[in-house]
Structure formats: structure tokens, C-alpha cells
Amino acid sequence: MRIDKYLWCIRYYKTRNIATEACKKGHITINGQPAKPSRDVFATDKITVRKDQINYKLTVLDIPPNRVGAKLVDIYRKDETPAEAFEHLELLKLSKDYYRAKGTGRPTKKDRRDLDDYSDDIDDDFLSGEENEI
Structure with a gap:
């Protein structure tokens, strides 16, 4: 399955077009290599997604047949994003409120x-x- 379609299927992006643009801008890497939108994804691939100033780290567990519900997303990916990334985002939000x-x-x-x-x-x-x- 294509990386843009995979990210759309596991609900990291609202549309495939947005996922494709993220790939073209270099926000997506697979196993440390920048990914084009047409790059195929296989089980055990490590994906890094740069979105909202957070680097999400994902491991592909399985390929979904089509877009899945939010409750079923964990069947197809393992989220390994460190908690510090989310804490950093909270600090940014707080600093922007005061600035x-x-x-x-x-x-x-x-x-x-x-x-x-x-x-x-x-x-x-x-x-x-x-x-x-x-």
C-alpha cells in the first residue's frame, strides 16, 4: 500500500491529498529515508511523521484493507512517540497564550x-x- 494511502487509512491525515502534500514536503520518512507519496509500506517499517510540531514515530503492524475506524487504528500501527514530545507541545501552547x-x-x-x-x-x-x- 502507498504511504499516503496508509497514513490516510490509519487517520493521521484527513484526506489523501493532505497526506500526499506532507510526503512531498519531506515530513514523512520510512526507515530514515524521505518518502515519496507512491512509496510502498510493509509490515515492520518504521515511519516518522512530522505533524503539528511533533515527530510521531510509528511501526507498521499490518496493512488495512481500507480506511478504518478510530477504535481499530491500533491494530495496524504501534505508536512509539515519546511523551516528551507532547509535553513540549503543551509548553508551546502555554507560551503562545501569554505572548x-x-x-x-x-x-x-x-x-x-x-x-x-x-x-x-x-x-x-x-x-x-x-x-x-x-
């Missing part, structure tokens, strides 16, 4: 108060001499 993009308008009252509190804390530390205790 304010340039040009998004004036700061809100809450933003201004947070900045004032932060600068007051720095001034207090500086005046108390904590900075010089290195």
Missing part, C-alpha cells in the same frame, strides 16, 4: 497592571540589594 504579537493594538488594563507589578518587583529587588549578592 502578545506586535501590532495587535494597545495593551489592556490587565497587561499594564502586570507590567507595573513586574517592574515594581524588579525595582524592589534592586533597591534591597539582592542583585549584588552574586
Whole structure:
């Protein structure tokens, strides 16, 4: 079975066209080699999928006859993605929530108060001499 069709069948991509584009962009590797969309997949192949800033590591257990339901996906693949990858994604989401993009308008009252509190804390530390205790 083709790699783009396999990734679509085990529900890593919503459409085959999206899976094909991911292959063309080099986001898919099979056994460490970049994969073209037409590359065949066999049992015991190691697949790496770069999606949403996570490198998913999969092992092919079997080839599905067609697209399978979400509950049956584990029959055809073994997910070996490390837990650190998902923790890293959570940290990225948290940092993006707090980060304010340039040009998004004036700061809100809450933003201004947070900045004032932060600068007051720095001034207090500086005046108390904590900075010089290195």
C-alpha cells in the first residue's frame, strides 16, 4: 500500500491529498529515508511523521484493507512517540497564550497592571540589594 494511502487509512491525515502534500514536503520518512507519496509500506517499517510540531514515530503492524475506524487504528500501527514530545507541545501552547504579537493594538488594563507589578518587583529587588549578592 502507498504511504499516503496508509497514513490516510490509519487517520493521521484527513484526506489523501493532505497526506500526499506532507510526503512531498519531506515530513514523512520510512526507515530514515524521505518518502515519496507512491512509496510502498510493509509490515515492520518504521515511519516518522512530522505533524503539528511533533515527530510521531510509528511501526507498521499490518496493512488495512481500507480506511478504518478510530477504535481499530491500533491494530495496524504501534505508536512509539515519546511523551516528551507532547509535553513540549503543551509548553508551546502555554507560551503562545501569554505572548502578545506586535501590532495587535494597545495593551489592556490587565497587561499594564502586570507590567507595573513586574517592574515594581524588579525595582524592589534592586533597591534591597539582592542583585549584588552574586
